[in-house]
Amino acid sequence: MYNIYAQTKFSSDCSYKFIQLAPDLLEYVESGGGELSIKVPDEKKHYAVLCTENKTYQLIQMNHTNTVLLSNDTSVNKMGQNVSSNQLSGEEEAKIVSFASLSYEYEPRVTSGHINVENLPVFDGQKLSSSSTNVTVDQILDLSPISKTEFFVEWYDLCGTEYKNQAATLSGSFVTEILSTLLTILIAEGVDYRQELEAAQIIEWMQAQNANMTSAFIETVLHKFGICNKDIVTLDHKKIPAWFGLQALIDTHSRILTENDFLLSWKSSLPAFYNVPIDLKQLRGNFCRPSAQEKNKIQHINPNSLSVGDLSARFKDLFSVSKEWDYDEFVPFIDKYLPVGKKPESLILKYARKRRMGKKIVVCQR
Template identity: 35%
Template sequence: MDIYSWLQRDDSFHLIQMTPDLVKTMENNERLIFKSRDRDSSIFLCSDSKTFHIRKKNHSNTVIVLKHDKENAKAIGFASMDSELEPKVVSGSIDISDVPLFEETGEEFTDFVKRTNPPSFADLRAVSTASKTEFDVQWAELNGCEIDGHAVILGFNLVVSVLKTIITTLVAYDMDQEAFSATKLQERLEDIRPEFARTVLAQFATKTPAGYSLDKPKISRWFGLQVLRSTLAPVKEEDFLINWKDAFPAFFDVSIDIQSLVGSFVRPFPNMVQFYNSAGLPQDPVQRFKELFKIQASWSLEEMKPYVEDLNSRNLKLESFVMKYARRKRIGKNYVITRR
C-alpha cells in the first residue's frame, strides 16, 4: 500500500487499546471517567461497573493513516504516536485516609466537622479509583455514612447500637423482616438519625421489590466474628456457640453455623476455637504451612482452604496443591491434613 506522510505532532491525543472488557463497557453505554488520586499517582478509567488501571506503553515508528480517496488504495499518514494506553481490569478502591471516624459521644455534628474537617461525600466519590458499583459496595462494608454532605465512617460501637435497635424495633412491632419499609421503620426509630439507619441497612439488608430484607446470614456471621474477636484465649466450641447465640437481641430468630466463620478461627486444641488474623502469615508456601501446623497440628481441608488458597497461583485442585506441602491422614471415616 502506498503511503503519503503528512505528520503532525499532537500530544493532546492518546491511543488506547480497545480490550474486550472496555468494548463491552462502551456497548453498555456506561459512562467512562479518568481518575487519579493526585497528579503523581496512577491513572484509572472507571465505568459504572468496572475499574481499569491505565498503563502507558511506549513504542516508536507508529503512524496513524487514513485512505486518501475511494478510488485507490493509497493512504495518507496524518499523525505519529510514541505510546499507547493499556487498560487492565482491577479491583477498585476507596482511599479513606482523610475520612474521620464518627462515634456518637454527644458532640454536635457541626462541632465534629469543625474539629475533623471531613471531605465532602461528592468529592470522595469523584476521586475514588473505583467504579460506581464497587464504590457503593465498599462504602457500605466500611460503614461509610453521608451526613449533611460530609463523608464519615461510623464507629463500631455506634454500628452495633444501631443494628441492635433496628432488629429490636422490627421484632417489637412485628414487622416483616424479609419485606419492610425503611420509611415505616424510621418512624419508629425515634432516637436514630436517618443517615445512621441507611448506613446500617446498606450493609446488613438488601433491597427487594417489597422493601428491605434483613441479611440474616451476614448478621449472624458478623455477630459471631465480634464474639470470636473478644475472646483472646482459646475457648470451648460449645461455650463459644452459646455466647454467640446470646449476643443477638432478644427474640431475634437467626441460625448460627461455625462454618460461616471459617478463615477467622483456628483450633489450637481439640474442641476449642480461637480467633486468628491471617494477615501476618508468610508469603512463602513452605513457611506458610510450617506456621499453620505450629498453630494447629491437624486440619480439615475446608478449614485450611482460606489460609492457603492465595498461594495456589497455578489454580491446581486444592487437595493436589496442599499435598505438595503436607500429607493426608485418615482418622476413622474422615481425612485430616497434617505436616509431612
C-alpha cells in the first residue's frame, strides 16, 4: 500500500492554483525552451491569459468537486503497474506529496490575444497627436494579453511603431504616403517589386526621399505589407492594393457609388506603373449594397462603428443599412466573433435567416 503524505495545515502567506496542461503546453514546459507567463489585462471584458513565446491561451475556470492528487511521474507510473510499497525506496515513496479537494482548476484554450492601441498617439507624417498615454513598445507588450510573437504580428498590422522611444501608431494617410513612396522608388530604380528586396537598401532610398520617414516607420510598413525574413522583404501584392482600395472607399465619405465609378477611383489611387489586379472581393467587410434593386451600387461601412458586445445589436445595425445581403459579403462582418470551431451559419441561423436566390445565397432579417 502507498502512504500519502498530506499537508493538513496550509501556509497563510500563499495559495495554489492548478492549470491543466494540454500536450503542446506540457511539451513546451518540459523542453524548457522559452518563457511562460500569465497576463491579466486591465479591461474587464478580457480573461487572464497564459502565454508561451508564440501562443496565447485563455484561462477558463472549470468548477468541479474532484479530489486532486499531487505526485511525481515515477510514483504514478509504478502505481499504474500495481507495484506494492515494499518495492519502492523510501525516497520514491515519499514523492507522493499530497491530496486535496479543489473547487476548480484552470483550462487553457488557444485564443488570438489582444492589443489595445486606442489611447496611443498617432503620427501623421508631421507631428504626433496629443495623448495622455506615454509608454514604450516593451511596456505595451507587457500589458497586452498576447504572446510575444503574436504581439508583433498584430502590432504591425495595427500600424504600431515607435517615435522618440514612445509607442505610437501611424495614420492611414501617412501609411499610404510611405507605400506610394516605396513603390514609386522601386519602379524608378528599375527594381522588380515582386522579388525579394533588401530592407536596408529600401530604408536608405526612402530616407533620402523623405527625412520624416524614420527606419521605425518604414519597418512598420514593410512588416504590415510584406514577409520579413531577417534583412530580406517580400511584398504582399494582395494586401497593398487592398489597402489603397480601403483608403479610396473611406474617402467616399459613405457616398453611394456604382461599382465601376469606385473601381476607377481605386485604380487611379495606385502609384503609376504599379500593375496589380483589383477586385471588390478584397474589400469585403467594409462596404454594403444599400439598394436591393440596384445591386451594382456600394457604400462604405466602418466595421468599427457597429455594435461589438451585443451580437444581436450588430445584426440589427447591419440590417439597418441593407435589408438583404449577399452571404459572402455579410460573413466578414461577423466572422471574428465566431466561437472556436463554429461556422458562420451558427450565428446567422440564431440572429437572422438565409435563403437561396438563383445561384446566390442571401442573408436577411427573420
